[in-house]
Amino acid sequence: MTDLPGIVVTGASGRMGRMLTEIVTASERARLVGVLERPGHAWIGQDVGEAMGGAPIGVIVSDDPLEQISQAQAILDFTAPAATVEFAALAAQARCVHVIGTTGLSEEDLSKINAAGRHATIIRAGNMSLGVNLLVQLTKKVAEALDEDYDIEVIEAHHNQKVDAPSGTALMLGQAAADGRGVSLEQNADRGRDGITGARTRGHIGFTAIRGGDIVGEHDVMFATAGERIVLSHIASDRAVFARGALKAALWGQGRKPGEYDMLDVLGLKEN
Numbered sequence: 455m456t457d458l459p460g461i462v463v464t465g466a467s468g469r470m471g472r473m474l475t476e477i478v479t480a481s482e483r484a485r486l487v488g489v490l491e492r493p494g495h496a497w498i499g500q501d502v503g504e505a506m507g508g509a510p511i512g513v514i515v516s517d518d519p520l521e522q523i524s525q526a527q528a529i530l531d532f533t534a535p536a537a538t539v540e541f542a543a544l545a546a547q548a549r550c551v552h553v554i555g556t557t558g559l560s561e562e563d564l565s566k567i568n569a570a571g572r573h574a575t576i577i578r579a580g581n582m583s584l585g586v587n588l589l590v591q592l593t594k595k596v597a598e599a600l601d602e603d604y605d606i607e608v609i610e611a612h613h614n615q616k617v618d619a620p621s622g623t624a625l626m627l628g629q630a631a632a633d634g635r636g637v638s639l640e641q642n643a644d645r646g647r648d649g650i651t652g653a654r655t656r657g658h659i660g661f662t663a664i665r666g667g668d669i670v671g672e673h674d675v676m677f678a679t680a681g682e683r684i685v686l687s688h689i690a691s692d693r694a695v696f697a698r699g700a701l702k703a704a705l706w707g708q709g710r711k712p713g714e715y716d717m718l719d720v721l722g723l724k725e726n
């Protein structure tokens with residue numbers, strides 16, 4: 455037996471699920487105690503190491519979240535909105551730390567997750583990498599320093615299987631720009647241009663989404679004015695940056711009081 459926190463990875467066969475399974479298995483600070491996939495998935499009942507094409511590691515892929523979460527100290531969840539809402543309720547019952555990387559959550563999903571946060575420690579971020587969370591803070595500072603003569607545009611690029619747009623990261627960056635400017639993002643976002651759109655509205659924060667090939671995740675925040683442009687940029691070339699952030703969050707959350715946190719809390723980057 456060991457005192458290391460037991461981690462469940464859900465969505466194990468997904469792009470992030472595989473990476474999380476590898477990172478937790480290799481960690482000396484946590485142990486992999488369970489992996490989940492959706493009911494009917496071909497991996498259910500198989501050893502996850504073998505399902506990923508390697509040696510067995512003694513952890514069988516399950517489709518029973520209640521059983522898996524009740525024996526864990528944290529669940530790493532990069533799946534889909536409906537699944538994440540279900541896991542939030544189960545993690546709250548089990549008092550298990552819930553690390554949420556899933557994006558594309560609706561207002562209704564967010565309010566259910568918020569309710570779960572009364573009982574569980576939830577750490578949620580549209581991007582778990584150190585680099586993007588630094589970029590969030592830089593974006594806020596630059597937006598604070600510049601007035602509306604500078605048009606703010608958030609440009610993101612992802613692989614061709616991504617289902618939501620703008621990306622969770624783009625929305626974090628847009629929110630940081632709006633916070634820096636002291637305006638509401640909801641009332642100032644320009645999320646899709648097509649046709650005779652008219653000239654750009656002064657003060658709006660624009661979003662553009664590119665989808666293609668195997669792009670892991672790229673984000674630019676552009677501040678454009680007459681005669682100059684400032685571009686803050688982040689490129690993720692390996693999903694390990696997200697998975698390492700998620701494991702760090704799970705460890706940080708141990709013993710933390712229930713509530714909703716983000717990666718700025720975990721990384722100590724939050725300003726008062």
Ligand SMILES: NC(=O)C1=CN([C@@H]2O[C@H](COP(=O)(O)OP(=O)(O)OC[C@H]3O[C@@H](n4cnc5c(N)ncnc54)[C@H](O)[C@@H]3O)[C@@H](O)[C@H]2O)C=CC1
Pocket residue numbers: 464465466467468469470471490491492493495532533534536537554555556557558579580581582583622696
């Ligand atoms: N916050 C962050 O740092 C990052 C967030 N993401 C987000 O994570 C999510 C997943 O991304 P990918 O891994 O690329 O997607 P993916 O489609 O490769 O994987 C999702 C997995 O979840 C599984 N799943 C769906 N419903 C389930 C259920 N009820 N129970 C168990 N498993 C279930 C699917 O079968 C699939 O294997 C997306 O929302 C993406 O935007 C991705 C990378 C980084």
Ligand SMILES: O=C(O)C1=N[C@H](C(=O)O)C[C@H](O)C1
Pocket residue numbers: 557580581612613616620621622623624670671672
């Ligand atoms: O779906 C992805 O792949 C990613 N999703 C997150 C997002 O929506 O921002 C984070 C990262 O960019 C990869």
